[in-house]
Amino acid sequence: LSDPGGKAVDRVDAWYAGRNLTKQTMQRYTADLPGTDPAAWVDGPVGGTPQNAAGWAWPSEPVAFALYFTDNITSTGPSPAPTPMEQALLALLNGAQDSVHAALYALDRASIRDALIAARGRGVEVQVVADDDAYAESQYYPHFRALEQAGIPLVLDNRSSLMHNKFLVVDGQAVWTGSTNMTDTCFTYNHNNSLVLTSTQVAYAYNLEFHEMFALGRFGRAKADNTPHQFGGEGAPLEVYFAPTDGVESQILEEVARADQTIAFATFFFTSQALADALIHEAGQGVAVRGLWDRLGAANASSQDERLCAAGIPVKVEDFGGKLHHKFMVIDPEGEDPTVITGSANWSASGTDQNDENLVILHDAAAAQRYYAEWEKMWNALGGHTLCWPTGVPSLFLPLVGASWASG
Template identity: 25%
Template sequence: MKKLGMIIASISMVLTVITPSMTPHEVHAATNGDVVVNEVAWMGTTVDYNDEWIELYNNTGSAISLDGWTLNATDGSPSINLTGSIPADGYYILERTDDNAISGVTADHIYSGALSNSGENMNLRDDNGALIDNVDAWHEGDNDTKATMERQDPGVAGSDASNWVTSTGSYSEGKGTPSSSNTSGSGGSGGGEACTDTTEHLNQVSEAPDAINVYFNKCAMNQYADAGNEANYNVNLEDRLLKRINAATTSIDFATYEINLPKVVDVLIQKASEGVDVRVIADSKDATDPHYVDRFKTMRLYVEEMVRGKDMVVGTADDIHVFSDSPMLAVEDTNLRADHNLPSSPDDFKERTIMVGNTEMTGYLFVEAEQQSDGTYYSPDNQMHNKFALIDDQWVFTGSWNFTVTGLYGSEENMTNGVLDGNQQHVVEVNSSELSSIYETEFNEMWGTSTLSPSTSNANFGPRKVDNTTHQVTIGGKTVEVYFSAGDDAVGRMAELVKTEADLNTYFTIFAWSDQTLVDELKYKWEGSYQDQQGTRTGFDVKGVFSSDFWNQWWSASVEMTGRTVTGSENNPNIRWANAAPVYKDAEARKLHSKTMLVDADTNSDPTVIVGSTNWSTNGNDVNDENMLIIHDDAITNQFVQEFNARYIQAGGTVN
């Protein structure tokens, strides 16, 4: 297995150094707007959230000395005394702590002091103290994708919110354009226009026994549909989940990596108040990690709503039973609690001091978790990454979609307006008591028991689980395989399938892929060799789209499949393809989040699609809690072809 490392995607900037021998017109005094704060990585990078950086831009045709200039936050941190100069029509990069934030770009200035993720008011002043530019808030940027906030028009100074966008450019450590032109909110990786229809299309939906319904929240290209098999696309996945939960009469088992959708929380609470048995497994986070601190506060407030139930009283019949891989302590901020109509204090929960990993924590414990043999709790380092719901021991609702605002809508405003501008996702729901029973076995292994009350001592998450489920069922004549991580070697089964069952083609969209065996088996299909930079084209067809988040990470299969060498790969066992495959980085507005592989699509050779929550990586296979479905069916696979072609053409690929 390959390890995460640094890569290079940016071109080093040639710095203009101002010397005393330069003539006066080469360096001049600045006026308001001559230099602007052009881009801010207030969220850090995919490598480290502490790797914050700031870019200044010179709007003039002359170099400007920055000696004596300051860039200060009004709250006192950071407080930066600038030196050196910024070249004509050029950039000046400030990196926090050291020069490691952006590979391939040398910092012009190293500063100290963290940028608050909740926002800063920063003033850029010249050596006379005159205000040159101001940034009064983080109007844009994305902490999930590590996409920077960049100025749409660098020629307009000041902090007009409409002049800031979230970058869709890409560099080694995230989304952004350090030391290069801003993306101005357009494009991704420059692909073609696949489809522009935003109307919801529900074409293949059935309530019948053995039904398998597939939903895509982004557009699909139904010109690639088999007759009468047009896909469901531009679908509001929340509506489909609400419909399924609302129909529950006896039980709901709900496993969620993250949740902050108020309608979903409300309907779960309502069903519990009606007497439906509702069990929820929710992934816990590190409450001090800046990546999650605000989101995890929000999630815990919603989870506490569920724990209290409709009457908001702890320990009554309408409460939802919630359990986690690591314990949750209640949020005590009275204003935030008021926003969720919670009691002003959580003191009706027992205040406890507990050991979580190696950390002692004190607070109001309101969600219990798996305990170690000595009674301490496991840390939240591993991820309970599932996103599935089991309804009445009959319906299985699963896929790549996290039950979040970002995952579907992109923003609170979009959610209010019903605009689906979130990450690219898929959902599969199956009407099968046999498949539901298999998922319930997995749920109960994490829960520790089959009853309503979880067991802290019998629960097993992540690598402590065992392979205890059936892996193949027949649903309406279709062979469906199901694998769970950790323990079932789901990605190993994928590699075996490619090796022994893929005859004609493999297409994929993937968020993160580092598994070496899987990419090597696909290399052999493509060019008949497992060796680095060796092989001859076999005629086997490969097409794919990788998340731009990891396109240039040395461990990513994208690097090997395109035959590249990037920083970090020179001294690691990357096995590059001699014949570069037509694979692309995504051109999505937000994340390409699916983990989907199609094998022998649109052929007579057992068309198969692999879907679920599992990234094809060591964590996805051996550490996290995940689920994967392998569906052998030509019609279902063809529906995924329709969505794949939209993503592929948009990314720059060509479909015959």
């Protein structure tokens, strides 16, 4: 690359990215680094061309998704027994042919560890980003070290805030994400949800985020809001945002403000006053709001459960064996814009403004009804002693056929 006077100002001397198997071009990621620096380049979209690889203007493609929930209401402790959610992830990893890029907060599930090592062994490019504090914990360290000893490169965030993601990008075509850490406890004792998003464009966005952390060593506010956010064609049925750069909390607040009928949420930690304000406002406008809280999260001095309860919003604080580790909200599952909000971020200053996290917003009736069914199953499994409901039973909540209003 030369300036108008013919002076060379940049150059590239090798193929630093691009994949023949998936037909991904080599795309310039940043002009802040010289073209001879491998970190200046990323793989373009799967099936990319020189015409569409340099920007977001590719033809829109539909996004296929699969939803998974743990089934741990009666669990008495962590177990090595395989679960349907785990088996779905293993099928994805065992089918990887080209690349697995994993951003993992915690890892002690032997099957996942071994699947990553096996992928590396059959020639798949496996790369991992992890949180430095979690990496050093005694229960996780042997498993992360096993990856490194198998030749898998691993980059730590080395900062006080968390690299709290739980996502994997496979072959530039599918993304696994959600609230589930790769641990015995999260698969078999805690309550979690995971999604597989099959879309080369969604995978590309997650790979850009991964590249910032793995190749450039940028975490937290050192990253940029530089990924596409809307996918799936007209109406943007899927949105993806990354914390702390992409305004995650403001995206949640925008969806809450659009509610017409109902909001149901399940949360681990919820200390955001702005989100509590928004829910109280919507309840005052006639939207029926209910919430499920983890008891550890509810015990936090800044937790908003008592404030919502005092405002007349029905809240239950769980007494399950494992943690209610979800971070999801269902809005208007039978309305005009049925919406699911989920991901890795707790609804707190750390979760939205400091940690490395990801947020998924699905505008889809089937997804919203499936998440609501999971929410209602947990609500109905909790006894009346877990309920804070100071103003009595509301006359209307969710207009779902066969919905149960029992507080038990």
